[in-house]
Amino acid sequence: MARYVLVTGATSGIGKAIAYAFAENRDHLIITGRRVEKLKEIQADMTAKYGVTVHYYQMDVTQAAEVVTVCEQILAQVPQIDILVNNAGLALGLDKFYESNVSDMVTMLDTNVKGLLYVTRQILPSMVTQNTGHIINIGSTAGIYAYAGAAVYAATKSAVKFLSDGIRIDTIETNIKVTTIQPGIVETDFSQVRFHGDKERAAMVYQGIEALQAEDIAQSVLFVANQPRHVQISDMTIMATQQATGFTIHRD
Ligand code: NDP
């Protein structure tokens, strides 16, 4: 039976690929993000290609009141949310902690940690009531291995892992599943965002290595979401073949 899948940060990269993977699987989508024009384009394309229902909502996950309003609208519009993919996130800067921009640090915390918990706090009660659901949180290898210039980003992704683990414990008496997906290097707009639009510097991150693509992560998410009712994949770490830890990368 077709499920309703809510994806945050579905306008680009991994979130967009995840939304397409579920659409191709003939699940219905609720796609969210700040760039509404991109959401509209994706909705039109997905509906035409796959004939599934796609709702879109502009939602900035850092805005607590906006998240409450939008999630209420979503829950009123669809029968239920079967899967919530908390993907919206970013890194800003790659500087030593003591030289980093405080506003960048706060934006990372607001988006990657507070945004995730605002959305989850709104959607999870409906899953508890229906006694089923799956929360899939996009963490990172940075949440396992800290690396130079990324203390705050790594801390936010480590928080994602522990929020997942805590929520899994708090919902243990239900049929709700909670998964953390921890990707390594994935070639998306991530580095462009990190370097505040510096495309040349961003391109260098992916030089000399066959990085993961957003679709690789999307297929892993779909695999996790398509397990039988009694199978809960708690964590999945996916790296490029030439990557051994978050920061140990072999480049040709
Ligand atoms: P992209 O920059 O391509 O995509 C980021 C997405 O997050 C966009 O859709 C963006 O949408 C959304 N987003 C950012 N801030 C907000 C916000 N305040 N409110 C709502 N949506 C927001 O990067 P990726 O696809 O690579 O990143 C997706 C996730 O994957 C992130 O959580 C990232 O940390 C994680 N990740 C990425 C890896 C990589 O190497 N690329 C590896 C491991 C994890 P919009 O701008 O429209 O709001």
Ligand code: 8X3
């Ligand atoms: C993004 C991957 O290694 O740049 O989470 O931190 S990395």
